[in-house]
Amino acid sequence: MRQFAVLSLLVLLAGCATLGLRSPVPEAERAGMQNIGVSALLGERHHAILVGVTSIGNRYYAVDAAAWDIDGLATSAAVASLSAAGAWRVAPLERQGRAAETFYRDGDYRTPDRDALLALAAAQGLDTLVLVLPTADDTYPDRAGGYGYQAAFGIGGVSGCPYVQFVVEVVRVADGRRLGWDRVRDCDDAADPGWRPAADEYTAAEWAMLRESLEDQVRRGVTSALRWLEMTGPASATREGQDSPPPGLFRRD
Numbered sequence: 692m693r694q695f696a697v698l699s700l701l702v703l704l705a706g707c708a709t710l711g712l713r714s715p716v717p718e719a720e721r722a723g724m725q726n727i728g729v730s731a732l733l734g735e736r737h738h739a740i741l742v743g744v745t746s747i748g749n750r751y752y753a754v755d756a757a758a759w760d761i762d763g764l765a766t767s768a769a770v771a772s773l774s775a776a777g778a779w780r781v782a783p784l785e786r787q788g789r790a791a792e793t794f795y796r797d798g799d800y801r802t803p804d805r806d807a808l809l810a811l812a813a814a815q816g817l818d819t820l821v822l823v824l825p826t827a828d829d830t831y832p833d834r835a836g837g838y839g840y841q842a843a844f845g846i847g848g849v850s851g852c853p854y855v856q857f858v859v860e861v862v863r864v865a866d867g868r869r870l871g872w873d874r875v876r877d878c879d880d881a882a883d884p885g886w887r888p889a890a891d892e893y894t895a896a897e898w899a900m901l902r903e904s905l906e907d908q909v910r911r912g913v914t915s916a917l918r919w920l921e922m923t924g925p926a927s928a929t930r931e932g933q934d935s936p937p938p939g940l941f942r943r944d
Contacts, residue, residue, distance in 0.1 A: 715921045716861050716871035724819045727773060728812050730784035731765035731823035732791040732803055733857060733909070737901075738839030741849070741886050748844070751835075754890045759902055761838060761909060762791055765823045768913040769859075773821070776923045784812060784820065800825040800836050805867060812864045819864060821922075823913060826858040828876060838905050841878075842886035849886050853901050854878040855908040859916035871920045875912035879904040 735757040741750040766783050773781040786794075796802040803824055812820045825836030834841055834856050842851025860872045882904035884897040893901075917923045 713873045713919060714871050715873075715919065718921075720863070720870045721778075721922065724779050726817045727779045727781045727819045727821060728784035728815060728817040729766050729769045729773070729781065729821045729823075730786065730808060731762040731769070731913075732794055732800075733761050733765060733823060733825055733837045734791040734795075734800065735761075736792075736837065736839075737905075738835040738837060738841075739887075739890070740833060740835065740839060740841040741851075742833045742841070742843040744844050749833075750888065752890065756902075759906070761905065762823075764906055765857075765909050765913050768910045769821055769823065769917060772914045772917050772923045779819075784808070784817070785815060786811060801827050805862075809862070809864055809867050817864050819870075820862045821917075822860045822862060824858050824860065826856060826874065828856055828874065831856065831876065838909065840884075840886075840901060850880075850883060851886055852878040852880045852883050853904045853908070855905060855912055857912070859913060859920065861920060861922065871922075873916040873919050875916055877908045877912055879908060 735755060737754040737756040737759075739750075739752050739754060741748070743749045770781050770783060773779065792798070792800075794804045794807060796804055803822075808820065808822065827836055828834065831841075831854075833843075834854060836856050838853070838855045838857075840851055840853050842849050855875060855877050858872055858874045861870045862868065863870055882900050884893060884900060887893050914923070
């Protein structure tokens, strides 16, 4: 019985590790911060995903959403929240004109080039870096990290929602140590225009609804994560067609 209990505990802990537990920034670390840089790497691709009843029915395409400037929105939200705390000098990390995707190793958002980001931060005199990164998540294995729209077959037919999936990390520039992190997973069922097999099948009004929902989710997600990390106050609970899915998508196939 004791062996079974120990095994059960190990399984539970392994599951928690996979999900990535939240971890607030220790007070001693916050006290030593002076110059904070912020960079969001959610990218310029709106992911459109349909999870079929079987793998044969899975569909994916990406839409160029550069005009939405989701990274700029996420960065501005973080800078505003951190600046309002009044404890540090805060500014966006200057990336020398590089797009988010250029920091993905081998094109995989799950392996950002942290060394390059830390080098930029050090050159700009920053001691702390706040990163907003797309992330894979075992709770929703069929969602690509970042943002987009996911639909799936259910009892009542196909339904979906615009979603965001990312992690907010606080990193010490001197040694690259991650001081704290919080995962953000959100999905807006009220803004579901329905699945379309191609981007041009959505109306302008539907795209506007999707964009507004995603912007709101990103803004709220970033600010709430920073609050939970205790960085801003006490914690409280258009490319069309069938593109190649990002690495890790549809991992259960």
